[in-house]
Amino acid sequence: MSVPILSVHNLDYKYTQAPVLKNINMDIHEGAFVGLVGPNGSGKTTLIRLLLGIQRIQSGNIELFGTPIQKFKKWNKISFVSQKANTFNKGFPATVYEVVSMGLTSKKGYLSFFTKKDKEKIIAAINSVGMGDYVHQNIGDLSGGQQQRVFIARSLVSDPELIILDEPTVGVDTENVERFYNMLSRLNKERGITLLLVSHDIGTITSYVTDLLCLNKTIHYHGDPKTFQQKSDEELSNFYGHSMHSITHQH
Numbered sequence: 380m381s382v383p384i385l386s387v388h389n390l391d392y393k394y395t396q397a398p399v400l401k402n403i404n405m406d407i408h409e410g411a412f413v414g415l416v417g418p419n420g421s422g423k424t425t426l427i428r429l430l431l432g433i434q435r436i437q438s439g440n441i442e443l444f445g446t447p448i449q450k451f452k453k454w455n456k457i458s459f460v461s462q463k464a465n466t467f468n469k470g471f472p473a474t475v476y477e478v479v480s481m482g483l484t485s486k487k488g489y490l491s492f493f494t495k496k497d498k499e500k501i502i503a504a505i506n507s508v509g510m511g512d513y514v515h516q517n518i519g520d521l522s523g524g525q526q527q528r529v530f531i532a533r534s535l536v537s538d539p540e541l542i543i544l545d546e547p548t549v550g551v552d553t554e555n556v557e558r559f560y561n562m563l564s565r566l567n568k569e570r571g572i573t574l575l576l577v578s579h580d581i582g583t584i585t586s587y588v589t590d591l592l593c594l595n596k597t598i599h600y601h602g603d604p605k606t607f608q609q610k611s612d613e614e615l616s617n618f619y620g621h622s623m624h625s626i627t628h629q630h
Contacts, residue, residue: 381408382444383406384540384573385444385541386405387405389402390439393437399422399425400425401596402597405598410571412563412564412587412588413576413588413592414578414590414604415427415576416577416578417595421595422594422596427545429441431459431543436449443456455538456539457542458482458539458542459534460530460531460544462545462547471518471519472517473517473518474514474515474516475513475515478533479505480493480497480536482532482535483500483537504536508531509562510525522552523551524548524555524556524559527547527551527559530547531566535566541572542573543574544574545577546577546578547578548578548580557583560583560584563587586604588604591603591607599617
């Protein structure tokens with residue numbers, strides 16, 4: 380088996396004396412679509428911040444593409460998409476094209492000019508998320524779901540090998556959530572991009588992800604989402620620390 384593109388070993392983290400993450404061990408391999416689920420306060424945000432190098436490791440190890448995170452330099456291989464739809468300033472004066480083009484500035488620098496190839500790449504990224512008809516529209520005029528598609532395109536334009544998405548459907552209307560997850564699944568299958576998706580919506584994402592990771596300070600489950608769906612309500616309640624029922628959405 381190939382070297383995992385993301386590997387975590389014996390990771391512990393605490394704020395003051397309160398443990399947030401305990402003995403986290405996991406591997407994510409190329410081409411996986413991993414759903415990270417867990418209740419509020421389970422440590423999901425802290426884990427993501429550690430994986431992105433925003434917070435420093437206290438105990439344990441993280442490797443990215445086979446390199447210890449302390450020595451990792453190729454951050455252009457990783458893109459991060461946050462809860463933009465819930466917080467984005469609708470008055471921000473930029474078109475869809477301009478927002479997506481920002482994904483290239485980390486590679487080229489802010490004072491660089493875009494080449495013809497760069498411009499084609501921007502348009503291709505916009506088309507890949509189904510927003511080709513909105514290239515010149517102001518980002519603030521779009522719905523939450525459309526905005527999130529644009530942010531996905533911005534992350535794609537730099538050709539990442541891993542995209543981490545933190546609750547990307549927050550603020551997206553229910554009607555467009557399924558469409559959004561279908562788009563992610565297509566990008567994963569057709570372009571081979573590895574995805575790590577943080578979500579509360581277990582019932583929906585189990586229909587799309589290849590691997591499910593259930594976190595509540597420690598990892599309670601990491602494996603096939605179909606097997607997870609067969610867990611009893613009692614087992615789910617033990618994972619989450621409160622009463623839970625297994626709900627599966629059929630598509």
